[in-house]
Amino acid sequence: MSTPDRLIESTRELLWERGYVGTSPKAIQQHAGAGQGSMYHHFKGKPDLALAAIRRTAEELRATAEGVLSAPGSPYARIEAYLRRERDVLRGCPVGRLTMDPEVIASDELRAPVDETLDWLRERLAGIVEEGKEQGQFAPTLDAEEIAATILATVQGGYVLARASGSPAAFDTGVRGLLALLTPLR
Numbered sequence: 001m002s003t004p005d006r007l008i009e010s011t012r013e014l015l016w017e018r019g020y021v022g023t024s025p026k027a028i029q030q031h032a033g034a035g036q037g038s039m040y041h042h043f044k045g046k047p048d049l050a051l052a053a054i055r056r057t058a059e060e061l062r063a064t065a066e067g068v069l070s071a072p073g074s075p076y077a078r079i080e081a082y083l084r085r086e087r088d089v090l091r092g093c094p095v096g097r098l099t100m101d102p103e104v105i106a107s108d109e110l111r112a113p114v115d116e117t118l119d120w121l122r123e124r125l126a127g128i129v130e131e132g133k134e135q136g137q138f139a140p141t142l143d144a145e146e147i148a149a150t151i152l153a154t155v156q157g158g159y160v161l162a163r164a165s166g167s168p169a170a171f172d173t174g175v176r177g178l179l180a181l182l183t184p185l186r
Contacts, residue, residue, distance in 0.1 A: 004042040004052075006032040011053035016094040020050060020103040020110070051110055057094045058117040069124055075132030076184045079125065079151065083175045089168040092159040122148045137184040147182070154178045 001009070010032035014023040025046050029039055043049040068082045095117050104110045125148035132138040138147075154174045161170035 003032070003034050003038050007034055007039055007042060007049060008052050008056055011049050012057050012094070015050065015053055015057075015101075016091065016097060019097070019101045021101065023050070047107070047110065050104075051113075054095075054098065054104070054110060055113045058113040061093075061095050061117055062120060065121060065124070069128060074184070075128045075135065075137055076182060078128055079132075079182065080179055082125075083151070083155065083179065087171075089159060089162045089171045090166070092163055093156060096156045096159060118152065122152055124148075125151050132184070138182070151178065 007028060010028050011023065014027055014031060018027075023046075025036070025039060028034075028046075028049065029036060032039075039049065043052065064085075065082060068085050069078050071078060071081060073081065095114055098104045098110075098114045104114065122145070126144040129138060129142060129144035129147045133140055133142060133144065154177075158171035158174040161174065162168050164170070
């Protein structure tokens, strides 16, 4: 792996683990096995490196979600697969956790890939709900955008509840409850 990639991957890991404020340039360099000169040769500074890391994390989240959401199956089955996909529930969402970081939220530049990713996911889920309505799988009165926001809120809130309790059970309970509400019409 190249030095810039090691720096980006180390920053991604540390942002997920410690947040922006808790991730120092020195910690990034140590984690990446790179010197200060290497870091500043490839990046203007911590904000520039953090932006590259956040963008890569957002791209990875989109690719993973798209892989599940575009798979064959009914709209309900694809939403269910998204909700039940393999996750490290106790670590939380690497993108969603950034919304809790005041330094990220205060920076339009750092917040942009987070906001764009969450917007993309809501739109993608709303499209699948619309597809389900058109196929008669979901009630025609459902508001696709509201359901998509609910799906996203269940996932993000499930992470918070799981981390608070130290158990993935809270996440799983939220997913089961939402799926029960979305059970297709017969």
